Amino acid sequence: MYQIDAMSRTPVYEQIADMTEKLVLSGVLKPNDMLPSVRSLSAELKTNPNTVQKAFTELDFRGIVRTVPGRGCFIRPDVFDALKKRAAAKLAELCRLCREIRAAGVPLEDITTEINKIYNGGEENGL
Amino acid sequence: MYQIDAMSRTPVYEQIADMTEKLVLSGVLKPNDMLPSVRSLSAELKTNPNTVQKAFTELDFRGIVRTVPGRGCFIRPDVFDALKKRAAAKLAELCRLCREIRAAGVPLEDITTEINKIYNGGEENGL
DNA sequence: TCTACTGTATTATCCGTATTAGTACAGTTG
DNA sequence: CAACTGTACTAATACGGATAATACAGTAGA
Numbered sequence: 001m002y003q004i005d006a007m008s009r010t011p012v013y014e015q016i017a018d019m020t021e022k023l024v025l026s027g028v029l030k031p032n033d034m035l036p037s038v039r040s041l042s043a044e045l046k047t048n049p050n051t052v053q054k055a056f057t058e059l060d061f062r063g064i065v066r067t068v069p070g071r072g073c074f075i076r077p078d079v080f081d082a083l084k085k086r087a088a089a090k091l092a093e094l095c096r097l098c099r100e101i102r103a104a105g106v107p108l109e110d111i112t113t114e115i116n117k118i119y120n121g122g123e124e125n126g127l
Numbered sequence: 128m129y130q131i132d133a134m135s136r137t138p139v140y141e142q143i144a145d146m147t148e149k150l151v152l153s154g155v156l157k158p159n160d161m162l163p164s165v166r167s168l169s170a171e172l173k174t175n176p177n178t179v180q181k182a183f184t185e186l187d188f189r190g191i192v193r194t195v196p197g198r199g200c201f202i203r204p205d206v207f208d209a210l211k212k213r214a215a216a217k218l219a220e221l222c223r224l225c226r227e228i229r230a231a232g233v234p235l236e237d238i239t240t241e242i243n244k245i246y247n248g249g250e251e252n253g254l
Numbered sequence: 255t256c257t258a259c260t261g262t263a264t265t266a267t268c269c270g271t272a273t274t275a276g277t278a279c280a281g282t283t284g
Numbered sequence: 285c286a287a288c289t290g291t292a293c294t295a296a297t298a299c300g301g302a303t304a305a306t307a308c309a310g311t312a313g314a
Contacts, residue, residue: 011274013274037290038289038291039289047274048274048275048276049290050291054273056290069281069289069290069291070288071289071290072288072290086231087228087232087233090227090228091241093224094225094228094238095241097221097224098221101214101221104152104210104217105210105214106218112242114222115238164260165260177303178303180262183261194262195260195261195311196310197310198310198311198312199259199311
């Protein structure tokens with residue numbers, strides 16, 4: 001279910017968190033589903049339990065999961081609200097970048113054509 | 128000419144580099160102009176000469192300046208080509224973000240309306 | 255040539271943060 | 285009580301950023 005690239009520059013705990021988020025987006029993980037335990041997942045990924053825990057803490061911070069001591073880590077019932085907020089934050093970041101690009105003198109058309117390509121281009125969803 | 132925010136989370140050397148780039152974009156610095164010397168600028172900004180040197184090295188890497196040992200650090204004659212390449216790189220980064228946002232289920236219209244706001248909104252250029 | 259400027263290189267130290275790890279503790283369930 | 289769950293604490297390591305002191309090398313002008 002999970003797959004980690006140890007050679008990536010993105011930290012392992014972040015890979016786990018991002019992957020979990022995408023598993024929700026793709027419907028593999030649904031609200032109230034329980035995630036693998038800290039120990040089982042760390043064994044599967046051959047990492048330290050604390051690394052997995054940090055991923056869970058990150059997911060908790062993002063509003064994706066709710067962890068219950070002694071019971072486990074569960075996808076929040078309102079996970080899609082959290083995902084919407086995350087998307088909004090990414091959109092804000094995109095706007096920040098866009099202002100920089102505008103300041104660099106790039107015309108609006110250059111941006112819109114690229115974005116249209118992305119939205120028209122095929123069915124790949126990048127998950 | 129230069130102004131540094133020591134409390135910012137962006138490193139001083141990066142602030143210097145970014146500011147220099149913007150001074151070119153706004154026409155304050157022109158091709159072949161000489162930048163302040165490492166020592167004078169570090170004195171002015173109350174930083175270490177090495178910090179300024181790192182900024183100059185960064186600007187060299189970006190293709191903004193050409194430093195000549197013994198003479199000084201000068202805005203490259205072809206600086207605007209470098210700026211175009213930098214803008215293209217930023218556009219690529221924007222596209223990467225855009226794919227993420229699309230994967231999160233955000234409709235194309237949400238993005239285009241935000242971007243149109245930025246390009247129609249006033250004359251502020253963020254420099 | 256001498257002098258005063260320019261950038262460059264080297265080495266070291268300090269600080270803060272990120273990442274991973276080891277170990278022990280605490281809550282829950284049957 | 286046993287076996288599972290998450291949690292806290294500490295430590296080792298690495299990295300990035302900034303500072304500092306020094307020394308070196310190229311350039312330009314008096």
